[in-house]
Amino acid sequence: MSDCKRVYRFGTDAQGTRVTEGDKSMNFVLGGKGANLAEMSRIGLPVPGGFTITCQTCVEYSGAGNVWPEGALDEIVAAEADLEARCGKKLGDASDPLLVSVRSGAPFSMPGMMDTVLNLGLNDDSVQGLIAQTQNPRFAWDSYRRFIQMFSNVVMGVDADLFENALTQARLVAGVRVDSELSAEDLQELVETFKGIFSENVDAALYPELEVADGKPVFPHDPELQLRLAIQAVFGSWMNERACIYRKQHGISDDLGTAVNVQAMAFGNKGETSxxxxxxxxxxxxxxxxxxxxxxxxxxxxxxxxxxxxxxxxxxxxxxxxxxxxxxxxxxxxxxxxxxxxxxxxxxxxxxxxxxxxxxxxxGKRTATAALRIAIEMVEEGLITREEAVSRIDPAQLDQLLHPQFDASKKYEALASGLNASPGAAVGEVVFSSDDAVARANEGHKVILVRWETNPDDLKGMVAAEGILTSHGGKTSHAAVIARGMGTPCVCGVERFHIDAAEKVVRIEGSERVLHEGDVISIDGTQGIVVDGAVDLASAELTGDLDTILSWADEIRLDETCGHANHVRVNADNPEDAELALEFGAEAIGLCRTEHMFLGDRKNIIQSFILSDDETVKQQALADLLKVQTEDFLAMFKTMSGRDVVVRLLDPPLHEFLDDPRELEVAITKKEAAGANEEELAALRTRLRRIDGMVESNPMLGLRGVRLSVVFSDLPLMQVRAVATAAARLIKEGVDPRPEIMVPLVSITAEHVQIREVIERVIAEVSDEEGVELNIPVGTMLELPRACMVADEIAHYADFFCFGTNDLTQTTFGFSRDDAEAKFIPLYMHKKILKDNPFETIDTAVLELVRMAVEKGRATNPDMHFGVCGEHGGDPKSIKGLFNVADVDYVSCSPYRVPLARLAAAQAKLEAKRSA
Structure with a gap:
């Protein structure tokens, strides 16, 4: 028998003395609900007595193929007897029955994701005892019908709609509008109807414990059996589809399990004073x-x-x-x-x-807006410190504040209004089911999920939707709570919407307008309104409470009293992105991808350079590229005056700038059929041969990065000249340009050494030509495991290292990012081969490569600085590891993730201070 304790009591004994055995610190043992029930009881609040079965028991039970661990049932039976003694009542008693609730409670809050059973202990005998004790037959029969309905659905898997349909029919027969108007006699009849639904829809072969009559299972009379089956069902709900989806969405481990709380019932349905x-x-x-x-x-x-x-x-x-x-x-x-x-x-x-x-x-869960306001006010009230306020904000939640809102400069008329359940605005096509939301979203459509009310099984559709609208429910309904947690705009309680999900239409009270599936609507979860058609949306700004929290975060992350400052840069390739990043608080540009400057109407220039045999044509193409790149850098450096701009030399395979050879084949075939002249056809065929000649079996490991600079030596000459010329001209204008040049995809020290010699020669030439002294650092982008292994060698010749963790992840795992994410990484995560997508959250092995390279580089060159400019630079979990484990100086991310990175960088600094 295991020595571990599996059951913990909470509440008081029969004399009113507290017997609580846990507290709020035990959420990984008792689950959040059990730990907080214990804590409320401990501080003297009125809590009905009960006991909690631990999360570890759930894990053992599930891990053993739904077999109870040795001794667990004995502990539960003892706890049940103890609860009966404390309450002075017995389960199933025919004169004064104890009724209990059975609820889940995971270590992390998962509202609505798992299962609950109320009024357990009722049967044909104990319902009479409840009537005798309360002198309220209606209450007793209502409690009994609820128990049968919940037990049948949650524990035995009977379709809930069967009971709802029977309940609707009972209201129609009785001529009443709501359930609370049904009489005791109506409800007593409904109990028998519900028992019949149970017998008709439960497979007796799956539940040998059940009594059978006329070949059909009978609703269980024994409260001991009711309780055991209910606990097993709550344990089982840990792995139901909606709970698994929720955990994946919120990064909660599947290995934690759920506790089960068995608690004496308190009844809110005993009349008008309840x-x-x-x-x-x-x-x-x-x-x-x-x-x-x-x-x-x-x-x-x-x-x-x-x-x-x-x-x-x-x-x-x-x-x-x-x-x-x-x-x-x-x-x-x-x-x-x-x-x-x-x-x-x-x-x-x-x-x-x-x-x-x-x-x-x-x-409590809250929107990002609320989280900021509450944190700031609690600092002002003296409840918490600034550091605690910054620690409490979920960086990923800040994305909510960057959601669009209705453009205030445009006029629109509300079609209907409801409750402002979750802020932000969304535009999309109306869909009426979770499955349709997923299907339409997968086809590239933006959708609004429109429901009478959502339930936990709708989670996948809620995730897929741009926004959620319900015609019923309040601000604490399922739709509202889940939408707020996901940061999805939501409007609840739109009572004018009469939704017919079967016919896929919405009829609007007081209007002739009828909405059909596929019609476009706009919702504003901040105002709680619905608009017919598409409304222009406007981006939010970093002002008010967000600006306050981020200013506190900046003070913390830039504090050098405990290690170096944690800097945040941006990945930006044009002045517009650079300006936006400055508004969002970026300190510098950590990655300017020059290949993005070759797109659009400039693509034909680079194509001329790649495909022409005529040296005159190639030189003219380089001259044209030099002109446009110089103009680009003039604008970028001017925007970022006084701030570093890391310019990466051309990185991708050249074939990415060329036409698709298969599309070109089709074009040639069509021109042949149309009778095009032979000269034109010959030129196209020559072009196709040259493109086919550049095809590589694995281009991501082929002619790209530094290798391009070695093979096509004119390209780095042109790019460095553009950088240096722009810097020199701006210096003469009184601007403070601070470019840094980065060599990509280095794996051999000699690669970097040779290209650096070229770079320094060109910088010196431009300096002489322009009569300006230029000091442009030259660094290396480490994207390959070998580069990390020889980082100490490369550091002799580099002024900085920046890690491209996208490619470093690809080459460490041997995964092609584009193929892996589409084809097998989701399956790997589902099968728990991978805990996280390594392209979203940095893998421990990749993080170790970064840490090792930083250590090696710093040992060789203490004056170097180190950054990360892959996607991980905008992931909060990765950011903490990069600062606290790898010890980098900065992360760089896309403009819209800069606020998130600033907050995560501050939280990393606070974690480091706590562990110092």
């Missing part, structure tokens, strides 16, 4: 310091998040008859929790006949 709700201590959408959330009178918790009934704002709780005292107590609890956790908290509560019970709390 209620249930979800609330936040501050507004999670915009950060306003206000109590925020929804509640429902005479309801259970699932009703709030499911959007079945439209909710009431939490601010009205204190003025609702019969709930005033509980509402005031809840506000005191809000303050207690926020002060205790020193953060905005997300809360679930139930009021049972005027008595407040706390069912859950956690640090």
């Amino acid at each position: 209620a249930t709700g979800v609330a936040f201590t501050r507004n999670p959408a915009d950060g306003t310091k206000e109590f925020y959330g929804d509640f429902l009178v005479n309801a259970q918790g699932e009703d709030v998040v499911a959007g079945i009934r439209n909710t009431e704002p939490i601010a009205d709780l204190k003025t609702t008859p019969g709930l005033e005292s509980a509402g005031e107590e809840l506000e005191r609890v809000f303050l207690t929790l926020e002060d205790h956790y020193r953060d905005m908290c997300d809360i679930e509560f139930t009021i049972e006949q005027g008595k407040l019970w706390m069912l859950q709390t956690r640090v």
